[in-house]
Amino acid sequence: MFVYQFSCFTILTIFxxxxxxxxxQLNTCYYSSSCPxxxxxxxxxxxxxxxxxxxxxxxxxxxxFHDCFVNGCDGSLLLDNSSSIKTEKDSISNANSxxxxxxxxNMKSALEKSCPGVVSCADxxxxxxxxxxxxxxxxxxxxxxxxxxxxxxxxxxxDSCIPRGSDNLGNITLKFLNVGLDLVDVVALSxxxxxxxxxxxxxxGRLYNFSGTGQPDPTISTSYLRTLxxxxxxxxxxxxxxxxxxxxxxTFDNQYFTNLQNHxxxxxxxxxxxxxxxxxxxxxxxxxxxNQATFFENFxxxxxxxxxxxxxxxxxxxxxxxxxxxxxx
Numbered sequence: 001m002f003v004y005q006f007s008c009f010t011i012l013t014i015f016x017x018x019x020x021x022x023x024x025q026l027n028t029c030y031y032s033s034s035c036p037x038x039x040x041x042x043x044x045x046x047x048x049x050x051x052x053x054x055x056x057x058x059x060x061x062x063x064x065f066h067d068c069f070v071n072g073c074d075g076s077l078l079l080d081n082s083s084s085i086k087t088e089k090d091s092i093s094n095a096n097s098x099x100x101x102x103x104x105x106n107m108k109s110a111l112e113k114s115c116p117g118v119v120s121c122a123d124x125x126x127x128x129x130x131x132x133x134x135x136x137x138x139x140x141x142x143x144x145x146x147x148x149x150x151x152x153x154x155x156x157x158x159d160s161c162i163p164r165g166s167d168n169l170g171n172i173t174l175k176f177l178n179v180g181l182d183l184v185d186v187v188a189l190s191x192x193x194x195x196x197x198x199x200x201x202x203x204x205g206r207l208y209n210f211s212g213t214g215q216p217d218p219t220i221s222t223s224y225l226r227t228l229x230x231x232x233x234x235x236x237x238x239x240x241x242x243x244x245x246x247x248x249x250x251t252f253d254n255q256y257f258t259n260l261q262n263h264x265x266x267x268x269x270x271x272x273x274x275x276x277x278x279x280x281x282x283x284x285x286x287x288x289x290x291n292q293a294t295f296f297e298n299f300x301x302x303x304x305x306x307x308x309x310x311x312x313x314x315x316x317x318x319x320x321x322x323x324x325x326x327x328x329x
Contacts, residue, residue, distance in 0.1 A: 026144035026308060030123075035115035039143070042124060043131040045107045050135065054250050057132035058196025059100035064125040065189070065306070066094060069179055070158045072310025074150035075122035077158075078104060078323040084152075085326070091158035096239075097199060101324075104128070108323050121323035122147035126307050133303075136195055138252030139296040144304060148317035151326045165202050165267035169276045172269055179309050181302070186273075187284040188302040191295055193244040193270055194256035200231065201238025206268055208234050219275040221263040228266075242266055254296075257289035 031038045049056045067077040070088060077094070078101065081087045088094060089101075104124060111119045123145045134140035163175045176186050207229055210217040216225055224246070231242050243249040244266050245256050256270075265271030273281040288295035318327055 025313065026146045026311060028142040028144055030145035031115075031119065035111065035118045037114060038111065038119055038123075038145075039127055039131070041110050041114055042107050042127045043135070045103065045110055046128060046131050046135065049103045049106070055197060056100055056103055057136050057250075057252075058192070058244075059098070060103065060125070060132045061129040061192055062196065063098060063100055063104070064129040065192070066098060066158075066162050067122070067125055068306050068309045069162045069175070070154055071150065072179075072312070073122050073126065073147055073307055074310075074312050074317060075120060075125065075147070075320065075323060076150040076153045078121050078125075079150075079153045079326070080324040082325060086153060086155045088153045088155050088158040091155050091162070093162040093164055094158065097202075104323055112321065117319055117321060120147050120149045120317075120319045122149050122311065124323070129303065129307075133192075133252050133299075136250065136252040139300050141300045141304070144307060146313055147311040148313060149320040149323075150312060150317050163269065165198060165269050166205070167269050169269075169272040169279060169281065172272075179306075181306060181309075183280055184284060184298060185302040185305060187281050187288065188295065188298040189306060190270060190273060191254070191256050191288065191299055193267070194248070194252055194254070195250055196244045197241040197249070198244060198266055199238060200233075200236075200240040200242060203228065203242060203266055203268075204232055204234070204238055207232060217268060217271075219263055219265075219268075219271050224262075224264045244270075254288050254292040257285050257295070260285050261289055 046056070046060070063077060067073055067075060070076060077088045079085050079087055089098060104121070107124050107128060108121060126143050126145065126147070130141060130143045161175060161178065163172050173183060173186055176182070206217040206220060207225065208216065227246070228242060232240055245259060246264060247259065248255045259265060260271060260274040263271065263275070265274070273279070274285045321327055
């Protein structure tokens, strides 16, 4: 296992060097006194969930990713509909696809028994994401903590700001830039698609009618196209699943980038990293395909950077007792 360990001072130095979107002071020692077993508790719940649901690791990191792109990493995605909240769960990128909320609930319940009212739901997503990666064979790192939870959601922003599988490279890059993430972050974080799956309805256009041409996307290899068409027929509800990485789907490794070189990216947003003419991302894909250690190192840096997008800290927000609803005053 690749383990990246940083002192609290080192983490703060990384923030100063890499992040300009927030002046928050997250640190890896935040719960050292108030809830010292927080990571162990979250990992224990995830380990149990993985026994019956091998997809859950990828699902949890996706929750953290989608949460951070809407008003920062504040747990807003976890809020259900209420009289005052229009949930982000029903946004274009989340409806009928984001999952794992029950596992987050179990993590929160376990933490409330051990250290009530202490660990935020936003921090649970960050901790669970690291555990999901490390338990799947990827790198391990000390997670900067201290986020607090939002009292509101923003479905409109969720519709417009979360990157989509159908976005072209320009749109993806812009959405990342808007939250302070650069091109290296785009490629490194896209590498999370080395595990998980997507519904056929998301990719069916690429297989049968790309950009209204009545033809498949020419960047898909012929053999991979045949495989995907067997998994995802032209008709039907489109709820069938295709693996994001058809080679090592439940392992966090650098196979995703080799897949792109072989024109086996499931989402068009994936394949565009390699197939967009003269794109700067091509060299990064090639580097990560050849050197897994470099990918792991950059992935960790990008995850820390993403996790520090506009968090609520200090007295802002609250620590929700139930991740699905705002605390009663």
